[in-house]
Amino acid sequence: MSVYLDWAATTPPDPAVIAEYSRIAQTDWYNPSSAHEGGRRVRSVLEDSRRRAADALSSDPESIVFTSGGTESDHIPLLALLQRSSRGSIAISAIEHAAVSEQAKAMEQAGWKTLIIPSNRDGIITPEAVLSTIREDTALVAVMGVNNETGAIQPIREIADALEAGRPAKRMPHFHVDAVQAVGKIPFDFNVPGVHSYALSAHKIGGPRGIGLLKLSKQIEPFVRGGGQEGGLRPGTENVAGAAALAMALEGATRRIAEGTAGEEIANRLFAGIANIPGIRPIPDGRAEADPRFSPFIAQFTNRRFPGEVLVRALSDRNIYISTGSACSSKKKKRPVLEAMRVDPDSQQNAFRISSGPGTTESDIDAVLAALSELMGV
Amino acid sequence: MSVYLDWAATTPPDPAVIAEYSRIAQTDWYNPSSAHEGGRRVRSVLEDSRRRAADALSSDPESIVFTSGGTESDHIPLLALLQRSSRGSIAISAIEHAAVSEQAKAMEQAGWKTLIIPSNRDGIITPEAVLSTIREDTALVAVMGVNNETGAIQPIREIADALEAGRPAKRMPHFHVDAVQAVGKIPFDFNVPGVHSYALSAHKIGGPRGIGLLKLSKQIEPFVRGGGQEGGLRPGTENVAGAAALAMALEGATRRIAEGTAGEEIANRLFAGIANIPGIRPIPDGRAEADPRFSPFIAQFTNRRFPGEVLVRALSDRNIYISTGSACSSKKKKRPVLEAMRVDPDSQQNAFRISSGPGTTESDIDAVLAALSELMGV
Numbered sequence A, B: 001m002s003v004y005l006d007w008a009a010t011t012p013p014d015p016a017v018i019a020e021y022s023r024i025a026q027t028d029w030y031n032p033s034s035a036h037e038g039g040r041r042v043r044s045v046l047e048d049s050r051r052r053a054a055d056a057l058s059s060d061p062e063s064i065v066f067t068s069g070g071t072e073s074d075h076i077p078l079l080a081l082l083q084r085s086s087r088g089s090i091a092i093s094a095i096e097h098a099a100v101s102e103q104a105k106a107m108e109q110a111g112w113k114t115l116i117i118p119s120n121r122d123g124i125i126t127p128e129a130v131l132s133t134i135r136e137d138t139a140l141v142a143v144m145g146v147n148n149e150t151g152a153i154q155p156i157r158e159i160a161d162a163l164e165a166g167r168p169a170k171r172m173p174h175f176h177v178d179a180v181q182a183v184g185k186i187p188f189d190f191n192v193p194g195v196h197s198y199a200l201s202a203h204k205i206g207g208p209r210g211i212g213l214l215k216l217s218k219q220i221e222p223f224v225r226g227g228g229q230e231g232g233l234r235p236g237t238e239n240v241a242g243a244a245a246l247a248m249a250l251e252g253a254t255r256r257i258a259e260g261t262a263g264e265e266i267a268n269r270l271f272a273g274i275a276n277i278p279g280i281r282p283i284p285d286g287r288a289e290a291d292p293r294f295s296p297f298i299a300q301f302t303n304r305r306f307p308g309e310v311l312v313r314a315l316s317d318r319n320i321y322i323s324t325g326s327a328c329s330s331k332k333k334k335r336p337v338l339e340a341m342r343v344d345p346d347s348q349q350n351a352f353r354i355s356s357g358p359g360t361t362e363s364d365i366d367a368v369l370a371a372l373s374e375l376m377g378v
Helices: A015-027 A037-056 A070-083 A098-110 A127-133 A156-166 A240-259 A263-275 A308-317 A336-340 A345-349 A362-375 B015-027 B037-056 B070-083 B098-110 B127-133 B156-166 B240-259 B263-275 B308-317 B336-340 B345-349 B362-375
Strands: A064-067 A089-093 A113-117 A138-142 A174-178 A197-201 A212-216 A280-283 A298-303 A351-355 B064-067 B089-093 B113-117 B138-142 B174-178 B197-201 B212-216 B280-283 B298-303 B351-355
Touching: A015 A240, A015 B015, A037 A064, A037 A240, A037 B308, A064 A070, A064 A240, A070 A098, A070 A138, A070 A174, A070 A197, A070 A212, A070 B098, A089 A098, A089 A127, A098 A113, A098 A174, A098 B070, A113 A127, A127 A156, A156 A174, A263 A280, A263 A298, A263 A362, A308 A351, A308 A362, A308 B037, A336 A345, A345 A351, B015 B240, B037 B064, B037 B240, B064 B070, B064 B240, B070 B098, B070 B138, B070 B174, B070 B197, B070 B212, B089 B098, B089 B127, B098 B113, B098 B174, B113 B127, B127 B156, B156 B174, B263 B280, B263 B298, B263 B362, B308 B351, B308 B362, B336 B345, B345 B351
Parallel strands: A089 A113, A089 A138, A138 A174, A174 A197, B089 B113, B089 B138, B138 B174, B174 B197
Antiparallel strands: A064 A212, A197 A212, A280 A298, A298 A351, B064 B212, B197 B212, B280 B298, B298 B351
């Protein structure tokens, strides 16, 4: 058996959720756009899933657009800008996931200027940083809910308020929040006034791969088009089994949050243990247990002895699975999030991430602490 | 039990394929981009699926890009045009699926001109029509393999040859083929010289929803970006279970083609039966059994008595499931494919599609023939 501490990359599937996927895929397989009784029945399964997902987010079914995952959910508002007749700028935080940051860069080829909202040394985007970055022509602002490498919780409500009160233009920019690492992990409001869209992914909360959703509180004109499914916002035959599985996973995630999770205890044990291992320190410096500015489920550290990927491999050899940072950029050596936090190059190179989830046990934490102690030569 | 004759909209799932999906989703759930042993193991499952899918198409694994479905596979080459520094034109056939035609229209907002390649009255795109439509600035040509409403098989090889020999520009345009209705239905070459990409979808061959592939024989610079997965061509955590299921479905589809299918016999029975029902005639006019220019699995008809959607409902009430045309545009009254074939408005309005698959039986055909006879007042 391995110790899994890479929950930010993906989560172990909930067997009940996969069973539900499998059941719906077998029984309710008709195309929901077909006008016959089979199609109509599957349409009602899809709409029922939409209602359940909406309920879990305390939102309206009309605001839920099922997508193929977090990346596509991030892309829909960004690509919708191509539909506008004039070009302008896009302001994204310096710590966004590649789904946002790489796509924003690509938008430059289509005439859009990308502005980077700087992070502070703690990996947090302040409302002031947002206001001092945006311009009158800023059409979209993207700040993620919880950073996937450091766990830093971003002040989304404060940023939305600042945009409302202090923006340079008359028109509100579209404010998009990638909430992939927030949902099911921390209490998180999916209905902040002034936030226009949230991106979610099923496989980060025990659901299957290939399904996610965009929670959209504002009408947008999509650029990516096809058969008109999902209110015209996400073309392609609907993944009904995936939608049902996502709804079920979201219900579970919401329940866990409502019941209170063991995340804090796990984080406390981890940080207390790390403090006793010479040669390892948290990023940002001074992050300690129970810091409410961070998700208890994601922690970034650096060490004096090994490059991050060497440490990942050494732990893997001991059947302990962690990552350096984003799995999505594990092949690249660059660490843009740490760079944005002004972490020095050596500490960046030797950085690693421990991410946990509702299934993480104290003995998982003890195992990684023991292995790290050994590797640090304690 | 219902009689299912809407296979072009989606196919009944192969229970073995869904079981394989479920098995991989439960056991090989790690993120293939994670550097630990779990991630590496899942990476090998993904690459094994890629090899199997490639083998089924007699192609190289390097040419296989897993996507979320047919629509996304159609979009990747189209959206890649946005990466180019100059704009030009896109030539699409008049009978393309909405995934291509609606996206091509959207590209106009980004400065690309859409040219429509006319169809003949049989719903076939001739090489001559392609050559007389394209211009020197045509960067992409899209002609589908098998039309989803009429079953017309397009002369892809002849079009590719014509583009090679007779194009007005030095540079070959990217030639994209939506092969969603071709794969597993008719013998189809996925390696025609001069064709640069093919789009496929799993759920049209017994696989799950939410997974498809783009078979790409030419390097393109993608516009849609993120974590760099699938060689940078399709961002988002890989749907490994979906990829394995698609590979398995493709293997089954290829086997069926190699063994020869009963499609012709089913088509013969259908057309012979329809010929005996007054008030119903095929579209195009004169299409008869065993016409090699059409897929035996898709047939379009029109009738004298009922609007298509009324007929669909009347058959549904008798537990027989068909569609009017594309399920993806079932909510729209317009029939652009029939319009392109110069079908008169009344015949368009009263048109309906019967589509079958490898599971279709003679008694399914007899059931729809009996119901249609009754409805026509025979």
